[in-house]
Amino acid sequence: MIPKKIITVTPENVKQETLFCVKDITNPGFENKRKWFEKRYKEGLQLKILKNADDKMIGFIEYVPAKYAWRPVDADNYMFIHCMYVYSKKDRNKGYGTLLINEAEREAKSNNMDGVCVMTSTGVWIANKSIFENNGFIEVDRRGRFELLSKKWNTTASNPTLIDWTAEQEKYQGWHLLYADQCPWQEKSVEAILNVAMDHDIDLKVEKIKTAKEAKHAPSGYGVFNLLHNGKLLEDHYISATRFRNILKKELSTKEKIRM
Numbered sequence: 001m002i003p004k005k006i007i008t009v010t011p012e013n014v015k016q017e018t019l020f021c022v023k024d025i026t027n028p029g030f031e032n033k034r035k036w037f038e039k040r041y042k043e044g045l046q047l048k049i050l051k052n053a054d055d056k057m058i059g060f061i062e063y064v065p066a067k068y069a070w071r072p073v074d075a076d077n078y079m080f081i082h083c084m085y086v087y088s089k090k091d092r093n094k095g096y097g098t099l100l101i102n103e104a105e106r107e108a109k110s111n112n113m114d115g116v117c118v119m120t121s122t123g124v125w126i127a128n129k130s131i132f133e134n135n136g137f138i139e140v141d142r143r144g145r146f147e148l149l150s151k152k153w154n155t156t157a158s159n160p161t162l163i164d165w166t167a168e169q170e171k172y173q174g175w176h177l178l179y180a181d182q183c184p185w186q187e188k189s190v191e192a193i194l195n196v197a198m199d200h201d202i203d204l205k206v207e208k209i210k211t212a213k214e215a216k217h218a219p220s221g222y223g224v225f226n227l228l229h230n231g232k233l234l235e236d237h238y239i240s241a242t243r244f245r246n247i248l249k250k251e252l253s254t255k256e257k258i259r260m
Contacts, residue, residue, distance in 0.1 A: 075160030115152025
């Protein structure tokens with residue numbers, strides 16, 4: 001079934017249309033993301049939700065002028081895709097992802113931009129590159145497991161590049177958690193991690209990333225979630241309390257070995 005409409009979420013209709021990832025408007029993560037969204041909307045951020053004829057949400061895309069991207073990317077005059085997702089497996093491989101990507105491309109062209117770019121990786125929480133390669137994107141940079149893909153129509157424009165996030169890690173000595181409200185699920189993770197840290201008498205310094213500039217120079221590829229210990233990046237996306245307990249066990253056992 002070809003969907004009937006793509007909804008543009010705005011500050012005026014966000015509580016009615018929701019933010020796709022979190023539909024419960026009473027969820028604290030929803031409210032934090034809503035406030036973040038309203039500020040970013042003024043910078044050109046767009047959130048589009050794809051619906052079928054029965055008004056059921058199929059997928060969404062979030063994109064923003066790369067100058068204001070919350071990822072470690074340098075891409076003057078490009079549009080940058082933060083997130084793109086088609087929820088149900090039965091709805092995949094039907095061209096719905098292409099419809100969403102086309103929204104970002106149309107907006108970039110209407111703003112006389114040179115192209116569109118996106119960061120990809122393996123895993124369940126960020127899109128892999130195949131859907132973008134199928135839509136004419138090519139890999140232009142790579143760091144670790146993250147790839148930067150670009151599709152440009154101005155052939156004379158410079159390719160986007162990734163900012164070296166590893167250069168930022170050494171400054172975070174001790175336990176640090178930096179995160180942003182760009183992802184509505186991170187608040188729950190931060191609360192869980194803090195509780196575990198307190199249970200183990202860990203002095204965890206938590207800092208909220210408040211600007212795109214801060215996110216661009218965050219110490220991880222994802223940018224908006226960074227868990228570090230003594231200059232080492234431990235996680236770059238939200239995790240459960242159980243996962244953090246396992247990290248603590250490993251880190252503390254390593255520390256004991258060093259003492260011996």
